[in-house]
Amino acid sequence: MKLMPVSAGQILTRVNEGILTVTMNRPDKLNGWTMDMMNALKEAFDKANLDDDVKGIILTGAGSYYSAGVNLSGTLKLMAPRKLRELIAENNQALFEIFLGCSKPLLVAVNGPAIGASVTSATLANGIIAADNATFSTPFAVLGVTPEGCSSVHLPRLIGEGNAQRMLGTEGWKPDAQQALAIGLVQAVVPQSELMNKAEQVVQQWIEEGQSRQFLAGSELEELRAVNAGESGQLADAFLKAAFLKHQAQFLWRKKKFMPSVMFWLLWGLRPVWKLAL
Numbered sequence: 001m002k003l004m005p006v007s008a009g010q011i012l013t014r015v016n017e018g019i020l021t022v023t024m025n026r027p028d029k030l031n032g033w034t035m036d037m038m039n040a041l042k043e044a045f046d047k048a049n050l051d052d053d054v055k056g057i058i059l060t061g062a063g064s065y066y067s068a069g070v071n072l073s074g075t076l077k078l079m080a081p082r083k084l085r086e087l088i089a090e091n092n093q094a095l096f097e098i099f100l101g102c103s104k105p106l107l108v109a110v111n112g113p114a115i116g117a118s119v120t121s122a123t124l125a126n127g128i129i130a131a132d133n134a135t136f137s138t139p140f141a142v143l144g145v146t147p148e149g150c151s152s153v154h155l156p157r158l159i160g161e162g163n164a165q166r167m168l169g170t171e172g173w174k175p176d177a178q179q180a181l182a183i184g185l186v187q188a189v190v191p192q193s194e195l196m197n198k199a200e201q202v203v204q205q206w207i208e209e210g211q212s213r214q215f216l217a218g219s220e221l222e223e224l225r226a227v228n229a230g231e232s233g234q235l236a237d238a239f240l241k242a243a244f245l246k247h248q249a250q251f252l253w254r255k256k257k258f259m260p261s262v263m264f265w266l267l268w269g270l271r272p273v274w275k276l277a278l
Helices: 035-050 081-100 117-122 154-159 161-168 177-183 192-209 221-239 242-254 258-269 271-277
Strands: 011-016 019-024 056-061 106-110 127-131 188-190
Touching: 011 035, 019 035, 019 192, 035 056, 035 081, 056 192, 081 117, 081 221, 106 117, 106 192, 127 177, 127 192, 154 161, 177 188, 188 192, 221 242, 242 258, 258 271
Parallel strands: 019 056, 056 106, 106 127, 127 188
Antiparallel strands: 011 019
């Protein structure tokens, strides 16, 4: 698949026997979702939707991580508070629309740790298979933000209310591959060396059976789109609360990302003034 140069620097694509394999290819950044990465995924999925030669899609990651999730310091910039809130809501909604809008059967092959949006977006596929070293983390409560990726509705439906609360709530439970299999978060676990062979077998079987694009646990597209829109607004509100801004400033400072940290410190320190403009 021919992609724009920026996108080609973020992901690898290969079409073989009707299967498009999309590999997030920034292992040095743990395949974190910058705007460039998210735009690359959107370009690949949009082109696959229009390509009759693509019958099914596999999404995976290069290196030891599947994805560390959204790179906030690479996606947020200083701007007027109301505009920043709108940008956060729009970007979050657009991110998960990449997956909701995928019209071809989609399998996520989780090759290692998955964090945040990379977990919730995976649940929007036809299915998930995991390498035996995979883990699944959705630390929203710890970060002081609200659930995203339709997880407030779709995740309890998929793995049960209690398990969803353990993952999304203050416990921050991070199931490993076998635990994820036991609760129904993934449908198969294989040794990492066998992951892609198994993924190709699964999607090839889907193609032979004529499986269509569908969602796990009986969820429906229009409902999920409505949930995504609502969650995106709630998430934008949470991102602009003092607790989250301070947490991000401290986290980025510890990572020696000083300029992004200063941005969050400024947002936090000036919040009593600018929150009136929301």
